Amino acid sequence: MTNKQIANWAGITLIVLFNAACSVPRLTQKTENKSVPASFYNSQDSTNSAKTSWRQYFTDPNLTALIDSALYNNQELNITLQEIQVSNNEVLARSGAYRPFVTLGGGAGVDKVSRYTSQGAADEFTEIRPGVPTPSVLPNFFVGPTVSWEVDIWRKLRNSKKAAIYNYLASIEGKNFQVTNLVAEIANNYYELMAYDNQLSIIQNNITILNNALSITKQEKEAAKVTELAVRRFEAEVYKTQSLQYEIQQRIVETENRINFLVGRFPQHVQRNSQGFGELTPTKVNAGLPSQLLANRPDIKQAELNLEAAKLDVVVARANFYPSLNITAFLGFMSYNPLYLLNAPQSLVASLLGGLAGPVVNKTAITATYRTANSKQIQAVYNYEKTVLNAYIEVANQLSNMDNLGQKYVQKNNQVQALTQSTSISLKLFTSARADYMEVLLTQRDVLEARMELIETKVQQLNAQVNTYRALGGGWR
Template structure:
């Protein structure tokens, strides 16, 4: 009769557990869109500059040395490496959760119970052997081993480990993204430094030209061919150009220090090759196919791995609705006297138990975790799509910029050539009194500005070559 009731209760419990397992809310997820255009131009080419190693892409030895130093000492990159280590340890932790846990324990103590309690009264009447009563207080010594194991029926723990693996791989791609960004930042700062050096040289040359013109104006004033106003105007122009020289020197100092910061070192002069400003970049860029961005860009691969981890998190959260099976076991020796501790079978104890547990009432916390996991998966899908779109837009922008800057540079070169000739012409006309001093000043000012603009355009060209390499996903694969 009792056995029949026990089987009945067990059957009812199993039915209740099965019912609760079926009460899983339905989610509305999102599938990411990986579709990209066929090409950046009407005639796509699969050749991709992103496959070129950065040592081959950047040919200036001084720049290569700076990048090498940064890859060893940059603090942000080293911080990212520790994030990878944290993610690797997380895998180890998740793996340990679905393996059996075995431990050993030893204990010693004593307990005094009241004589007039049911337990105290029963122990008082027990004799260990004839003529020897139970000790009071009663010592207790224990030595044994125990094990616990949650049977991963629904792959909850295995999926948690897989999610940790995906996040670990995402941190590796995050490190690669930091590398590409770091290389691009150093290269752009390096070319900005070269541009400032060239601008400073032009300013010094212009100061010399203006100083010579000032001497001519002073001589003509002595000859009463011009007034004191012309002399003052030329002096003011020379002083303004000298002031510009110090502004550029300050920018050079700040740019050097920015490079030093990226290299993880304190301010010091940055070695550079000023002559490499005009021929330091590759002559051609091959953008390849937009679909190659999914394999070349570390940020896209990181977003994809984070999306995979988010999907696994949903499976982990879903498994919380199902029954969980836990097994525990222990074996050891326990006695009130160390002399009896290892006596078998009198002091031997062991246990084996299985536990099946499932949520039945008030599952709000589990539902909230489940819905949050789904929302984060949808977020990850949108983030993945946005990362792909952003990558395509970056490449398209840089390709257009390279094309437009090339045309602009050709026109500005002709402008500089024309204005440089105008300086000599205006000086000659001024000497022969066929042009006034304002025409000379304006010509010199226009020539200086045009040379600055030409250098700025060249710097933008070099930055565009750096940025397209980064946008294509180049730099991290060494």
Template sequence: MFRFRIQKYVGLLSIIIAAAAGCKSPALTTATENRSTPASYGNNTQDTTNTSMLPWRSFFTDPNLIALIDTALKNNQELMITLQEVEIAKNEIRFKQQPLLPTVGVKGGIGVEKVGRYTSQGAGDATTEIKEGKEMPDPLGDFTIAAYANWEIDIWKKLRNAKKAAITRYLSTVEGRNFVLTNLIAEIANSYYELLALDNQLAIVRQNIELQKNALGIVKIQKEAARVTELAVQKFEAEVLKSQSLEYDLLQKIKETENRINFLLGRFPQPIVREQNNFIGLVPAAVSTGIPSQLLANRPDIKQAELELAAAKLDVKVARAEFFPSLGISAAVGFQAFNPTYLFRFPESLLYSLAGDLAGPLINRNAIKAEFNNATARQLQAMYNYERTIVNAYLEVSNQLSNISNLEKSYDLKSKQVEALTNSISISNDLFKNARADYLEVLLTQRDALESKLELIETKKQQLNAVVNIYRNLGGGWK
């Protein structure tokens, strides 16, 4: 540590110390991230039209769903927590700004001092001849009022880089908020479509229960006519009970899905307004994926990882600057006297000072090296996280594109299966009435028809969810 009055040698000495410290400081290494992406998603298209550019109000057309999303944007607690993280990051910028400016303050002090007789000062005062009336007060008072200023000169851009890192992290939290927003919207939409699917499955099960009860009535009549045995009656009754049990399972799932949506909306349980008819007629929206490189600009999580990497690079520069000396300037001006009546006598009570501090680590540098190594390691972590986020984004879009294509083909086949099994129910019932089919054939036909209808609705839900997911994966929803 070196302390001295500012003079013409300060500049020369700072250069000497900086050179000595710089010779022992580690080299600055900057991580170079891989930003490359494939040319396409495997479809060899270069069309840059991208569905993610659509605002969510334009992408979703169901007014009930839009109303739910609006409520969530106002009340969702996770989103509110994220907004506070943004506010914290904004305040961090102000905190990092302060060291760049001089610290100015005003201080006042009152003190008293009684020097011992057998001290160097006390002995000197005793042997000094002082004329009568000119004696020093004993004890000696001390009254001070002064303004002071301290300022660290940012020679190595340490403070400016720290401020830039804070600004970058603030921007990163904004992107984090956008990422929470797009996930929240997608989660509400997926839960809403799941709720519609459950409503329709419940309606189908109830219709099937009525069909099974009618079939049970026919079997009982045939038993009385000795055309079937009690075994057939018990089989049909068991099938009715199974469907009734399934009805309650679906009612529980509906309640849980409603509550999940209410939780996302930040409110206590209440009915979810929705249109329950014509779910099977819903047509998934057409999606344009654009090209993979657009993910870098559209996905909030990629932009967040990129900003975190930029901040980590600045942290390395800040950590390296700790190896170099810091220059500080301090100044003060005010009044000081041993008697308050003399305090504002000018120039006798005037005090002022101006000093420079130049401090740099010379021996104990292990802690600084450790922090520099940590900053370098965090920079590499941020680089790998950025690259991983890009790869993950591409894979998510690729998976959903394949999912949409396969679900479309599966839905067409299941639709034909439902149509065939629905027709077979009437045929099996007619054959059974005419004793040309066994009751087990009727049971199996009804069971297969029910399962196929439930699977068809499930596939429709998966189609709608796949479109929502690819909209989110492309980076849509937060605009």
């Protein structure tokens, strides 16, 4: 075949390959919507509590010690750190894909060529050295480096590496979001534990009051002022309150162990000072502007990076329709006798081959891969928009929750004070036979429930403060 014929065949091949590459399916892609409302409840204050580190946001030294320990020992967080390392290794793997691969090796073999072939017929009339004809069975030894390289003419491999980098960065943001949730979960459980301590103290005080009332009732029965029914009703109320005491004690154990699990340690006492729980005032939270959520919330940044990676995956999948250029080369020594391997230049052997290949017929697999990548990119857009919407709603709900809980606590505190005064009044009226024992019993029950609800409202306030801080994107710095 002449050089002109080779050039013609090469030209025809290139035309066929590029025509095939042009027949890429057209798919509809979706662009993300990054717009958010201008403010939270018409506030234009840009001061944002999310920029405050958790060490400054939480002032209780026992709580900060728990958080600090959890950031080192929490098993789920450590698992995530290893996933980040896996993503980093994927970046390293893809960064080497578009560089030449060089391998060094050697080998030995035996060839038996038929004498009825062109090579066998030629060997019959040739000599491997003067006076020694070429044998029909000829050993072969070789050693040397081999180079293979896929030339990244469509930037498919480089875009694949960029996608891996985005996934790696997304895994870091996922870790940051996990840290945010971990800090918030420990803080919420810590405040709940303090609340249970206070509720237990209230129950124990109430048991003392009920026992005193029971003693008075027994004395009144002996004086024939009340019946046995009053004594039994007071006894039943004591037993009921005592059973509630054990329920709270179990909640304390479970909450302590939940904190211990988050900290990554076996069950032990959680150090705390619950005496001043009722005087704790929720920290003022500055929500800033909704647009700041895009920079502060790790889950939003993670969704954005995953979206960028998905876009590049579409580009990579599209490049599979184009022809790829592969170059292979070998340079080494080859001889039928190992003693002659280093007899250069006679034993020197070299080869260089460049190949351009692309899909022409039956592109079903790469078409399916391309369509899948496009669908995942659309999924990533919806996931990003959902994450932004969820973040805004979380903040709006928690801001409203903090305002309403503040009003609720004031009214609940007024109720407790009124019921506390009515308790002493009802007891005095009962001892002077001016009130029925049921009034004392019901009043005491009401004040217990009101005090318990007051503590629950306080812990809800503190949890709302923590959850607002988390919703704004605080806690991972």
